[in-house]
Amino acid sequence: xxxxxLRTAIIYVLLIFSMRxxxxxxxxxxxxxxxxxxxxxxxxxxxxxxxxELPLSHAIVPIVALLTFEITISFLTSRFPKFKHLFxxxxxxxxxxxxxxxxxxxxxRLSFDELFSELRQQGIxxxxxxxxxxxxxxxxxxxxxxxxxxxxxxxxxxxxxxETGLFHIVVEHGCINRHGITQVGLSESxxxxxxxxxxxxxxxxxxxxVNDIGEQKIILKEKK
Numbered sequence: 494x495x496x497x498x499l500r501t502a503i504i505y506v507l508l509i510f511s512m513r514x515x516x517x518x519x520x521x522x523x524x525x526x527x528x529x530x531x532x533x534x535x536x537x538x539x540x541x542x543x544x545x546e547l548p549l550s551h552a553i554v555p556i557v558a559l560l561t562f563e564i565t566i567s568f569l570t571s572r573f574p575k576f577k578h579l580f581x582x583x584x585x586x587x588x589x590x591x592x593x594x595x596x597x598x599x600x601x602r603l604s605f606d607e608l609f610s611e612l613r614q615q616g617i618x619x620x621x622x623x624x625x626x627x628x629x630x631x632x633x634x635x636x637x638x639x640x641x642x643x644x645x646x647x648x649x650x651x652x653x654x655x656e657t658g659l660f661h662i663v664v665e666h667g668c669i670n671r672h673g674i675t676q677v678g679l680s681e682s683x684x685x686x687x688x689x690x691x692x693x694x695x696x697x698x699x700x701x702x703v704n705d706i707g708e709q710k711i712i713l714k715e716k717k
Contacts, residue, residue, distance in 0.1 A: 588626035658705025
């Protein structure tokens with residue numbers, strides 16, 4: 494049993510390292526080569542766990558080889574765009590100026606139900622409103638509406654809007670998020686002083702957010 498646990502821990506660490514190298518994309522966002530690599534790695538990794546008589550090298554060597562292939566392909570496709578089309582699909586225009594591109598829909602093997610389901614999820618029920626609907630390389634559909642149907646921007650409405658940037662987590666569950674305070678240029682001492690002025694201890698805070706111009710949102714822990 495101890496041997497199985499040890500082998501599982503080694504494979505687990507190796508997989509974590511492998512996934513970190515492949516990036517943080519979710520399964521639905523993976524391109525073809527990424528998806529194939531992920532499936533192969535999951536199958537190979539299970540072998541030495543389910544079959545203890547197999548040496549660990551039977552999993553480690555293929556996984557390292559697959560990662561090498563994936564990194565090499567990523568390097569080549571980033572440097573040589575023409576090479577990329579051997580491993581990834583091109584974006585495909587499914588709707589143009591309110592008209593369905595029938596051949597593109599057929600080539601993508603998408604049914605009308607699937608297409609209209611995706612459009613409804615984006616709040617569109619009339620294809621005549623659509624300028625472009627593009628099937629991206631990761632399988633998702635990007636929809637760009639015609640100008641009269643798009644929500645107007647502040648610039649188009651000639652409204653001046655204050656730029657606030659992002660809210661960053663600076664405290665969570667009573668602990669300082671060091672990455673967050675670095676992002677907003679806040680020191681720990683300044684954070685403690687800010688909380689003291691509000692009569693708060695850091696241990697009282699469930700979540701504290703600060704945006705790029707210093708605006709704060711604080712949620713206190715619920716009292717038991």
